[in-house]
Every structure is written in C-alpha cells, then in structure tokens.
Amino acid sequence: MKSYLRPTAFVDTPVHFDGQVARLAGGMTFFSAYEIITVIDGQRTARLVPLDRFEPSAEHAALHARIIAPRPALMLGPRTVRLDQPQVMGIVNMTPDSFSDGGKHDADPARAAAIGIDMAAAGAAIIDVGGESTRPGATPVWEGDEVARTQPVIQRLSAGGAAVSIDTRKASVMEAALSAGATIVNDVSALLFDAQALALMARSTCPVILMQSPDAEKSLHDGPAQSDPLIETYDWLEARIAAVGAAGIDRSRIIVDPGIGFGKSVATNLAIINGLSLFHGLGCPILLGASRKRFIGALSNEAPVADRLGGSVAVVLEGARQGVQILRVHDVPETIQALHVWRGLRDQALS
16 A cells, blocks of 8 residues: 655635645645545545645655655756746757757757757746657667767857756766756656666766656657556656665755656646646656647647647646646747746735
C-alpha cells in the first residue's frame, strides 16, 4: 500500500481562512484540501479531506512538509530566478527537424542568440537551447554536431546576460555547454541515456531537469501504456530522484518534468495535467513543457503546430494555477502577458 497527497480546492487568498488553507510550495497558490490517494495492488481509491480536518500520519506529515516548503531560488551564474512565482523558459531549437520550429534558425547562431535575448527581454527567466530533436522518429544527432549547433548560441546568450539551459541527453554536450556559460542541464532522459551523464552532473553544481518518459534510455517515446498515468509518472520520478541522489546529486538541485507528449496519449497527457499538483510531493520545482504539442491540436480540430497558441497558453495557466514553477514555451511574449494577468488577479486577491 502507498499513499499520496494531491493539493486541491484552490482558493484565491488565505485572508479570513486561518487554519483552513496552506500555501503551495511557497508560491502564489493556496489550497484548502487534500485528495488522499491510496493504491493497493494497483487499485486506486481516493477521498477528499479539508485541511482543517487533516490529521496526518508520519508518512503524510512528511509529504505535507515537502508540499508546502518554499522552493529556493535558482542561482544561475550572476542571475537569480525566484521560484515563488511562475517563471517562463523560452525555447531556442538549433535543429532542422524539431516539430515546431525546426530549421527556423539552425544555421545562424547570431540570429538564434538574438531571438533568445529578445525572449529574455520579454520576460523569459531562462533560455533553453537544444541541438537535437526529440520528436517521435527524429534522426539521432552525433554529439559533435550537437555541440557545434548549440555552443556558439550559448556563448552569445551567456555573454548577453541571459540564464541558459542546455537541452541534451549527452554528457559531452552538457560539458561543452556548461563551459560555454549554460547554468542548467535539461535532460529529457533523466540522465539515463548517456552512461557518463550522471557522474558529470554529480561533479557539477548546477540544477538538472529530470523528465519522465516511457523509454528514457532509448527512444523516449516507446514503452508500455500507463494504466494510471499520474501515479505511475510520480513513482517513476520519485525513483529517479532517489537514484540520482544516491549518485551524489542533492534533491535541492533537481527539477522534475512529467514529460507531456513523450510516449503519452491525449488522455494520458490530460490526466497528468489535471493532477499536476501531486508532483509537489516530490519536494522539487516542477517544469511543464506542453507548448504547441500534438494533444493541443487533437483537441482543436487537428490544428497545425503554428495554430496552437491559445491551447498552449491555456495549459500554462492551468500549470500556474496548480503551482508549477517553470513553464517551457515557444511563444514567450504571449505567455508572459497571460501570466501577468494571472499574477495581477492573485495580487488583487491578496490585497
């Protein structure tokens, strides 16, 4: 038997609700109840318990402490990224074949860096640079080519004052990116693809993003279907946090990503997004990357990638509502504007 706590029954403000609400991960979201989920032999049961009637066991008390604990700011070189409010990560793909912006600027590092600087000026806290597409069926990229695609962009972005993450599965690409000025590693394989990556990150001091996928060591997209996507994704990430912790990477350096769109059906993606607040129980900041993904098109009369802005913003706002700290997006100005309105609503409620 295993128990989980999912914060729910969100409220705009704690004012007038002393003892009835709690602040989620030190952020701008307050909740007034837990969905207590119990899984026995693969069978799930759940019940709602208001916080003022929550009498935790030792297991639940530990989970509750993780859920409400403020997430420390990310120290990214000279930049500090606070996690007490949602932050935007802008995407710059130096690839000819990424599903959304493949070929847009892969041959022009200066232009790509300028786009990244524009994203930062628009409000993106982090710029995520990638040199290999991870869409289904994408051709693997030799690590030397990946370094050649990404390193010049990272150097320019870092010199321009941007906080940069490197989106890669390969240790040599991580190392080159860090030497060029990157300050976060975003690994969609959760340090499982490259046998050298775990040791490299253990020697480093930068944050690392661990993403869930059904086949992290190979294709990222193949693997058995999940019968209970939310719980199975949580358990996978929990086990991965323990494994990288045993290798010397402290939980304080870990950011988790539930891997929307990676080997997941439309229904699976929606189940995970509906339950995002569960992942606060892992005690790590949460990254949500759903920008322009296929499930948005599937819910929008098969809208093409370029016409998925509205759906992407809708998912961002749902993530913010559930306390997600980092939103990874292609459309930075529009997302920032939506979050400014969301933030204004929160500020008004709190005042």
